Amino acid sequence: MIIVTLSLGVLAGTYGIVFGVPEQITQIWGSAPTENAASARGQTSGSRGQGRATTVVLAPLEERTYRLVLRTVGSAVSLRRADVVTTETGEVVEAALHANTLIEKGDVILRLDDRTERLSLEIAQANRDLAQATVTRYEGLRNTGNSVITDVALSEAEVALRLAQANVGLAEVALESRTIVAPISGRLGLSDVDIGDRLSSGDIIVTIDESTTLLAEFEVPERSIGLLAEGKPVFVSTPTYVGRVFEGRIKAFDSRLDSVTRSATVQAEIDNSDGLLLSGMTFTTRMSEETDPLPVVTSTAITWDRAGAGIWVAQDGKASRVPVTIRYRDGDQVWIETDAPVGAQIVIEGAAKLRDGAQISTGQTGEGQGA
Missing domain, CATH: 2.40.420.20 (conserved putative lor/sdh protein from methanococcus maripaludis s2 fold)
Structure with a gap:
């Protein structure tokens, strides 16, 4: 019986702690505890209302x-580059196409068989000389008062002379086109053309790179477009010369972003007067700028x-x-x-x-x- 009584007491106490004392029991105990509890609750509520910092x-x-710093990878191309292409068909009879040779603009690098063109020029020159002699004879007769040579005859002779002179010019152009010269000064690339080869019109003979100045081409992402300005310094390095930095300047950049990569293509000029750098080299480029x-x-x-x-x-x-x-x-x-x-x-x-x-x-x- 004592154990049951103690258990009921424990349960009643726990209930009171969790759910509070029922109002009926509170009234039995008296009003004093109620007033004390209310006072305690009011103090707690007041302390919460004050808030803490x-x-x-x-x-x-x-x-x-x-300091904005952009690092990206690009490649080098020559500032000036020319693909030498033949405009005629014929057999190669002379070639000077040694790779890496420095040549000047106008140097002969290849000749095609030109025997037919030389003969055509001789024929055109002979016809011109004949037409010139006819005009000279007609003018002489007119000056002596000979009425046999009419104005019409003299005019026709002069037209024939002009046509003969034009044919000479065409023959000279045809002969010159059999000799291929360097369109720019620079360094010859590799070529597989040799004496005895037969070329067709449009065949590429060799590539000439004017590489005293190189263009480093690289991509700049959209977030770094603010770094771009013509003449801005660009520092480039290459694995070929570890530890050496070459300075260049922005020459041009694209007016729009690529729709896929969201970047703009930039070209920077790099001085290569010492010839250390070659077209096609891979570069690591760096640009920097301090903001306001x-x-x-x-x-x-x-x-x-x-x-x-x-x-x-x-x-x-x-x-x-x-x-x-x-x-x-x-x-x-x-x-x-x-x-x-x-x-x-x-x-x-x-x-x-x-x-x-x-x-x-x-x-x-x-x-x-x-x-």
């Missing part, structure tokens, strides 16, 4: 420049909500949220655009616990965000 760490908002000073905060100061990124600014013991636009990141430093003034105290630790207008207390003040 959130402890945070503050630091002044600073401004610093950001921008506000910079630690990454822990940035918070996010549905509206985007923001920082908390402390003023008069309260925190207010100011939106920001993130521009650059470097480690735990973030460069931003914001309406918060430089020098304002911002929350760099404890920001995740804040609500707009929340009271804050300073547990520690940061001397600088860059520290």
Whole structure:
């Protein structure tokens, strides 16, 4: 019986703790406990209503420049490059196509069999001489008062002379086209054309690269388009010359982005007067630029909500949220655009616990965000 009584007492106590004492029993016990409980509840409610300040760490908002650095890979092409193409059909009788030979514009690099063209020129010259003799004879007779030579006859003789002269010119052009000369100064590439080969019109004989100046071609992503400007320095390196950096300058860049890669093609001129670099080499390019000073905060100061990124600014013991636009990141430093003034105290630790207008207390003040 004693055990049952104790068990009922324990159950009643537990019920009272969890669900409270029933009002009927409270009335039996008296009003004093009720008043004491109400007083206790009122004190608790009052203490909650007072609110507690959130402890945070503050630091002044600073401004610093950001150094934009772009590294990308490209390849080199000659500033001037020419594919030498034959315009005639014929057999090669002379060739000077030694690879890597430096040649000047106008140097003969190949001759085709030109016997037919030489004979055609002789025939055209003979017809011209005959026409010239006829015109000279007619003019002489007219000057002596001979009426046999009419104006019509003299005019026809002069037209025949002009046609003969034109035929001589055509024959000379045909003969010259059998001799192929260098269109530009530069260095000869490899060629498989040799004496005895028969070429057709349109065949590529050799490529000439004028490589005293090279063009480094590379792609710049959309996010780095702001780095591009004609004349801007570009630094390039190649695995062939480890540790050596060649300086160039942007010559041109595309007026639109590639729809697939979202990048623009850039060409930079590189001085190669010493001939160390070859067309087709792979380059690693680097460009850099310092921005105007921008506000910079630690990454822990940035918070996010549905509206985007923001920082908390402390003023008069309260925190207010100011939106920001993130521009650059470097480690735990973030460069931003914001309406918060430089020098304002911002929350760099404890920001995740804040609500707009929340009271804050300073547990520690940061001397600088860059520290």
